[in-house]
Amino acid sequence: MLKRPHYITLGLVVALTLVVLNLPGQTTARLKLAIGSLFLPLFGLANSTQQAVGAAGDAVLPRRELVKQNELLRQEEQRLRLQALQAQEIAGENARLRQLVGWRAQVPWKLKLAKVVLREPANWWRSVQIDLGSRDGLQVNLPVLTTDGLVGRIASVSLTRSQVVLLGDPNCRVSARVENEARDLGVIGASGPLAAQLVGLDYLSPGANLKPAQRVVTSGEGGIFPKGIPIGVIVDVQPVDYGSRYEARVRLAANLSALEEVWVMFP
Amino acid sequence: MNWLNTAFVLGAAFLAVFWEASFGGVRYLVGAQVDLLPPLMVYAALSTGITTVTLLAVCAGLWFDSLSANPLGVTVLPLFAVGLAIHLKRGLILRDQPFAQAVLGLAASVVVPALTLLVLLTMGRSPLFGWGTLWQFVVLCVGGAIATPIWFELFGWLQRALVHRRAPEASFRLDREIRRGRR
Numbered sequence: 124m125l126k127r128p129h130y131i132t133l134g135l136v137v138a139l140t141l142v143v144l145n146l147p148g149q150t151t152a153r154l155k156l157a158i159g160s161l162f163l164p165l166f167g168l169a170n171s172t173q174q175a176v177g178a179a180g181d182a183v184l185p186r187r188e189l190v191k192q193n194e195l196l197r198q199e200e201q202r203l204r205l206q207a208l209q210a211q212e213i214a215g216e217n218a219r220l221r222q223l224v225g226w227r228a229q230v231p232w233k234l235k236l237a238k239v240v241l242r243e244p245a246n247w248w249r250s251v252q253i254d255l256g257s258r259d260g261l262q263v264n265l266p267v268l269t270t271d272g273l274v275g276r277i278a279s280v281s282l283t284r285s286q287v288v289l290l291g292d293p294n295c296r297v298s299a300r301v302e303n304e305a306r307d308l309g310v311i312g313a314s315g316p317l318a319a320q321l322v323g324l325d326y327l328s329p330g331a332n333l334k335p336a337q338r339v340v341t342s343g344e345g346g347i348f349p350k351g352i353p354i355g356v357i358v359d360v361q362p363v364d365y366g367s368r369y370e371a372r373v374r375l376a377a378n379l380s381a382l383e384e385v386w387v388m389f390p
Numbered sequence: 391m392n393w394l395n396t397a398f399v400l401g402a403a404f405l406a407v408f409w410e411a412s413f414g415g416v417r418y419l420v421g422a423q424v425d426l427l428p429p430l431m432v433y434a435a436l437s438t439g440i441t442t443v444t445l446l447a448v449c450a451g452l453w454f455d456s457l458s459a460n461p462l463g464v465t466v467l468p469l470f471a472v473g474l475a476i477h478l479k480r481g482l483i484l485r486d487q488p489f490a491q492a493v494l495g496l497a498a499s500v501v502v503p504a505l506t507l508l509v510l511l512t513m514g515r516s517p518l519f520g521w522g523t524l525w526q527f528v529v530l531c532v533g534g535a536i537a538t539p540i541w542f543e544l545f546g547w548l549q550r551a552l553v554h555r556r557a558p559e560a561s562f563r564l565d566r567e568i569r570r571g572r573r
Contacts, residue, residue, distance in 0.1 A: 129474065132444050136470045139448065143463030144513070151462050158456035165408045241457055244410035246422050246526045247507065247517030248459035252411075278459070288459065293516040317421045317522035380418050 156281040163283075166240055232349070233389040235259065237267075239382045240284065249292035249319065250275075251382060256283040264347050266388040272353035272376030273297065273341060274385050285387075289379050290314075290354070291322045299324060299354055299373075300342040307331040308342055311354060311373065320375050321358065327369040333360045339373050349388070396442045398548055399434050402541070403450040406430060411457045416533070422526035424533030426541075427454065428498035431469055433541045435476035436485040436494075443473040460506070461513065468505035472498045488539040499534025500527055 125133070146154070221228055237253035255261050257280045267274045267287045275289040288295040291314030301307045301324075309327040314320075324339060337357045343350025355375040363370045406426035417423040427450050434446045451466030476483070476494060484490045504527075510517050 125478065128440060129478070132440055133470075133474065136444060136447060136466065140463050140467045143452075143466075144461060146462075155456045155462050158452050158462075161404075161453070162408055162411075162457065165405075165412075169412055241411040242414045242417075243458055244407065244423060244425075244454060245458045245460055245506075245517075246417075246503070246530075247510070247519065247523075249518070250459045252457070286459065291518075292459070293518065294459070313516075313518060315520050315522045316518045316526055380414070 152279055155279075156284075159281070159284070170240075234386040235389065237285075237385055237387055239385060246316065249289040249295075249314070249379070250278065251287050251289065251385075252284050253287055253385060253387070254284060255387060256281050256285055258282050260389065261285050261387060265390075266348045266352065267385050268352055268388060269377045269382070269385055271378070272355065273348065274377050274379065274382065276347055277387065287385070289319075290375055290377075291319055291379070297348055297354065298342045298344040299339050300350070301327075301331070301333060301357065301371075302338040302340060303332055303334070305330075305332055307333065308344075309371070311339075319379050321372050322355070322375060324357070324371040324373045325368075327360075327371065329362075329366060329368055331360075331369050333357055333369065333371055335359060392439065392442075394553060395438055395545075395549070396445060398545060399430065399438065399442055399446055400449055402544075403427060403430055403446055404453060407450065407453045407457060410454075416529075420529050421522070422529040424537065425499060425503065425530055426533075426537055427465075427469060428472060428502040429495040429534050429538035429541050431473045431502075432476060432491065432494045432498050432538050433545060435473045436480050436483060436491075437542075437545070440474075440477060443477055444470065447473055460510070461515070464509050464513075465502075465506055467509065468502045471505060472501050488542070491538045491542050492535040495538025496531045496535040498538075499530045503527070503530060 143151070143154075218228055235255060237255040239251045240254050241252040243250045253267075261277060261280050263277055263280060265277045267276060273290060275287045275292070275295050277285050278288040278294065279286045290297065290311060293313045297311040299309055299311045301309070307327055309324040309331075312323045312325050314322045327333065335357055339354045339357060341348040341350055341352040341354060353376045355373040358372045358374050360369055360371040362368070410423055410426065414423065430450070431443070431446060434443050447466055447470035451469050452463065454460070454465050455462045476498070483494070507517060507519065507523075511519075
């Protein structure tokens with residue numbers, strides 16, 4: 124049976140929960156960041172441990188292996204230099220053509236590298252925290268990507284850390300375009316609770332001509348994500364709502380389960 | 391002694407929350423992250439007082455939500471509800487039996503996330519929810535059933551190692567001494 128102290132404690136906890144849940148959004152965000160900063164010493168400890176393990180691994184790597192890796196990297200660098208030369212030529216041509224047609228010149232991407240420091244502890248959201256914050260110039264809604272493709276967007280920012288909502292989270296919707304002849308438009312939505320690499324591409328028109336393996340990129344509509352960032356490839360398509368529209372499953376290009384470093388894109 | 395035990399429990403909760411947010415290996419392998427807070431609440435509810443249970447629910451809930459995309463405070467009430475329910479019935483539970491601990495850990499590991507999801511849905515949020523959630527609950531159950539006896543063992547060891555135990559009273563008393571022979 125509940126005794127008097129139990130009633131008092133229960134009342135206090137319920138009252139506290141209701142107060143915290145009904146605080147204004149900005150206050151809650153600040154409170155969250157303040158409480159989260161209690162973990163800063165542990166971040167530092169985990170980071171230095173990781174670095175020590177990495178350094179120990181480097182120390183035992185044989186010289187022959189290092190020479191081999193160096194040679195491979197040198198070849199890769201030369202190949203990329205050639206590609207950069209070609210890209211420079213194409214970019215110049217593109218700029219000249221844009222000028223002729225009267226289109227606005229494309230702005231090159233400004234990127235900043237960030238390290239993933241924490242992952243979402245709850246099973247019903249998809250998010251990570253990175254080690255850049257407002258002191259590094261980060262703002263809410265900046266796109267986050269890897270060299271493989273789009274990862275998500277910045278959801279909240281503190282002084283030293285930021286939270287990134289990943290593709291597949293119900294709070295991260297992206298306007299996307301399929302790279303086919305019709306250039307069909309859709310919206311990337313939530314994934315299932317288990318398949319983090321598969322997300323839904325919804326609101327496709329009934330006449331959409333979609334096939335597996337077609338690439339999906341950001342459309343540039345919506346004002347958050349610039350167009351042309353790779354999202355993934357189509358896995359399968361099925362009609363929904365008695366054929367009034369189509370829904371496709373997209374396998375993401377970036378591996379969200381193994382994120383270690385990401386790039387934040389600045390406007 | 392009581393405060394030391396409370397400090398141990400809160401310290402363990404702090405580390406558990408950090409572990410859940412830092413190491414995603416379990417989620418990578420089985421598709422769901424194991425939650426160590428419900429098993430810890432089972433230990434606190436069976437071995438400590440209502441103050442420790444309340445402190446654990448409030449602190450651990452706020453810590454967990456601060457590192458998660460959850461609205462702040464959403465985990466507090468589910469943790470406290472489970473802790474209070476077990477605390478009220480602790481006279482009927484064989485708390486020293488690992489099987490009882492495992493069963494309670496299993497049950498708590500289902501009830502806490504289920505209540506949290508219920509609160510989230512009531513608040514109008516849309517968490518990831520589907521058939522895959524059932525598998526996640528299975529993982530949480532198994533993880534909770536394994537973690538609870540481990541928490542009991544760990545805290546038992548900490549108590550033996552760090553807390554001074556009172557020496558048992560001797561049966562000898564001066565006023566009850568039987569003197570034999572003549573005075």
